[in-house]
Amino acid sequence: MKIILPEKDLPKQWYNILGDLPWELPPPIDPLTKKPISLEERNSVFCRELLEQDNSQEKWIDIPQEVREVLTIWRPTPLRRARNLEKHLKTECRIYYKDESCAPAGSFKQNTAIAQAYYFKKAGFKRLTTETGAGQWGSALSFACNEFGLKCRVYMVKISCELKPYREYLMKLWGAEVIPSPSKYTSFGRKILKDTPHTNGSLGISASEAVEEAFKNKDTGYGAASIFNFVNLHQTVIGLELKKQLRLIGDEPAYLIGCVGGGSNFAGLIFPFVKEKINGKEIKFIAVEPYACPSLTKGKYLYDFADSGCFSNLIKMYTLGHNFIPPPIHTTGLRYHGCSPVVSLLKYKNIIEAKAYHQLDVLKAGILFAKLEGILPAVETTYAIKAAIDIAKENKTRNKCIVFNFSGHGYFDLHTYQSFLHQELKNYRYPISKIKLAIKEIEKLQPK
């Protein structure tokens, strides 16, 4: 069963949770002075309009018509009911999923990619740089840049280039330049190559290279995949559409579930529902992450750098420390040391709950889902699926409405599924001593 909205129901405004929360978000601070920094002082890798959105207290922000036009290529996305899965689990719960896999590059990332490319173009930028791990973000931004006539360079984690050649091909097909990272193009990349010539790279390293390049070139902006408030803002089309779709069928969600790396697909899903919970409504928000990279379940709520090269300002978030390098789990998109400040604040205020899983368990759930529902999930998405299944089992006779975000498809993750079926993958223990060490290192960064 699919609940599909007409195009006119694509939201006309994004929902800005910052204008609607009873708490203030701890501001970004300067790493040297430890003082909050003004909009004017924030570094110039973004254009003005994105920075303003990042800081805005307006509850609703208009979506430009040019952005809406591109979004309607695939939006509104269907809300699907996983009836075969329900039957298989013998649960009385209703399990729905918001299918963000219909986007050009196959994931929710496309929502903010389009908006960012639009604003950068409007502000006169000529090109964007960014990082990518699994490739969902890099290909989403490649498409968006092509759509608005910007050049695009993507620093792709070296090991991902090798494991996911199709993602690289897709980016190139849309006109982007793809650079395996670390690379010789940036001083940070050169330093890493000198220190560890055989490194596989990491998302943190790629991000630092992309930011460095944008920082050094006036005509070049930096496309942000996650973390930033404006990214979460652009993703709220997901939750806003979901609200309408559930209203159409007269249902009310008891659980909203999303996988969490930087947190933006989860944010997009839940933000439009958060105020209701603060006002007393019974609804649970479940953020799902890997045991091997458990920022929300085992991290500390501290100020930290967003990237491992320490180019960013300090932001307050649940973090494992920017020097923490997670074990090589196959969900590249969730191998991030921190989590978006707003999602972190909601966790700190007990509005959301976090859950962690091992990769073998979630991949098993993903294959079950693909067999029953016919849609292959991205490996990141399998974390949300596993949580939805567990909740539907726990509530077998309780008739609850469970919705998870189907953040992307797994057509480019078949290598991982194949390795799983061949029993070549393993679980990784929660790397407690490495995390302790990395957190200790950032304690000195905190303001007095």
Next chain:
Amino acid sequence: MKIILPEKDLPKQWYNILGDLPWELPPPIDPLTKKPISLEERNSVFCRELLEQDNSQEKWIDIPQEVREVLTIWRPTPLRRARNLEKHLKTECRIYYKDESCAPAGSFKQNTAIAQAYYFKKAGFKRLTTETGAGQWGSALSFACNEFGLKCRVYMVKISCELKPYREYLMKLWGAEVIPSPSKYTSFGRKILKDTPHTNGSLGISASEAVEEAFKNKDTGYGAASIFNFVNLHQTVIGLELKKQLRLIGDEPAYLIGCVGGGSNFAGLIFPFVKEKINGKEIKFIAVEPYACPSLTKGKYLYDFADSGCFSNLIKMYTLGHNFIPPPIHTTGLRYHGCSPVVSLLKYKNIIEAKAYHQLDVLKAGILFAKLEGILPAVETTYAIKAAIDIAKENKTRNKCIVFNFSGHGYFDLHTYQSFLHQELKNYRYPISKIKLAIKEIEKLQPK
């Protein structure tokens, strides 16, 4: 712009063109006696209900509720308008495409796979065998078998296993067994391996292996990807939905376009419109095929075997001869020596037109489409896209409604696109002497 039908508008009946044509279809004949064969005599790789559908003169055939339930996982499929492409071409034509890429295995093949698996299961079969080239069909049948609890073995053209590992992974994920063909599992495969140990395989060889195995095992059926009347029948959901969608927006098609290998995606698109044309309505049906394998544009309308192992009955169709092996173009799905008997009859009666293109030209059109519309077409689909573009250019100021079948997505064809971008591909001349020879060989098969 998308035109989306509610689930209740999924057709309740298939349209059987055989019950509605003013001409009789030349019947299949026995290769030895050259006499038409009765339903009873037709070999047993199919179940009774499929054979009856293949032969039926009923204009409408009910779609079983169990089949409809599975079809609604992705159907009705959207009709999309390619506005960016229209703008780019500066044409006044309206270009729509019926998006069959939303199916679980990513193509229109899923429509008949579901129906076949259902009927075989109902008839007590335990497993199905089939062949696959590009992998669209093999993965569609794997999903369908998994859905109805049948085992599935897919003979995959050896070179495709190497070029499209992701397709193989997908079939295995859905529980199928994938055998690179030619293989040691069949006597036909062993013969080929003995004669040409280093062969890349071909669709004809794979099909013969699958048919042989089904023929020798009572509990095993053969899943037919194309050619057969019942396959075309199951594909008519495409054209029936399209009719409703065009009616919804008050538009009338001037051109219906599809790529043609065996012909079933084209058949599914146009069959529900054919009677109107016979009755005088102005509408053009354009079948598009590769120059390198030009059965409709350069083949002869003769009796021939459907497979290169000569296991089938003789069927009348446009053919290049069952021994013709086309050059190694990358559109595996269109490398077939013949074309479905009904589509061939319509060509013979001048109801449809055929067009042929070189692979470099269609791939260029496919990349243009992916850049403009954000959806990556299967390489087979790019033939239809190229024809749609050419027609829209020829009719720049004529304000025509052009619809093509977007038969599948190209996420698993990125290897081909990458080779194209690296200029590693070439065009192949129309292989005239090889075709002449292959056609000469089948002239002796004709009934007196």
